[in-house]
Amino acid sequence: MENTGKQERRYYVGGRCYCPDVSTPICCHEGIFERVTLYQSPKGAFFTVRESMVDGLGIDGAAAEVLSKTAARSFMDRHAAGIDTENYNRLFGEPKEG
Numbered sequence: 001m002e003n004t005g006k007q008e009r010r011y012y013v014g015g016r017c018y019c020p021d022v023s024t025p026i027c028c029h030e031g032i033f034e035r036v037t038l039y040q041s042p043k044g045a046f047f048t049v050r051e052s053m054v055d056g057l058g059i060d061g062a063a064a065e066v067l068s069k070t071a072a073r074s075f076m077d078r079h080a081a082g083i084d085t086e087n088y089n090r091l092f093g094e095p096k097e098g
Contacts, residue, residue, distance in 0.1 A: 011049065011064030018047045018064055024087050026072070029079040038067070038075050040091060046072035 011018045023039035026046075036050045046067040067075065076083055 009049075009062070011047070011062070013047070013064055013066050016045075016066075018045065018066065020049050023047075024091065025084055026087050026091065027076045027079055027084065028082045029075075030082070038072060040072075048075065 008019055008021045011020075018039075018041060020037070020039050023041045025037055025039055027038040029036045034050055034052055036048050038046065038048050040046055046069060048065050048067060049062055050065070051062045076088070
């Protein structure tokens with residue numbers, strides 16, 4: 001494999017490693033100063049990565065948080081406009097029309 005110089009992002013939470021670069025993005029919420037993306041890892045764990053959109057505003061780098069499946073669904077309910085419908089449908093199946 002060719003070394004392109006780009007290092008894989010990894011976050012260590014609770015003694016486990018979460019890597020957005022090999023996980024499936026499901027939902028993204030962009031606020032004024034930050035972006036929070038919900039991922040599902042290859043092993044099925046849900047986690048978010050919060051990234052500062054502006055330097056120097058009290059958010060030092062990215063932060064990761066592991067979520068339960070219930071909390072992940074709640075995140076998607078709160079940020080429905082940011083759901084990647086293709087990935088959502090592949091992971092959970094297409095939802096019934098409301």
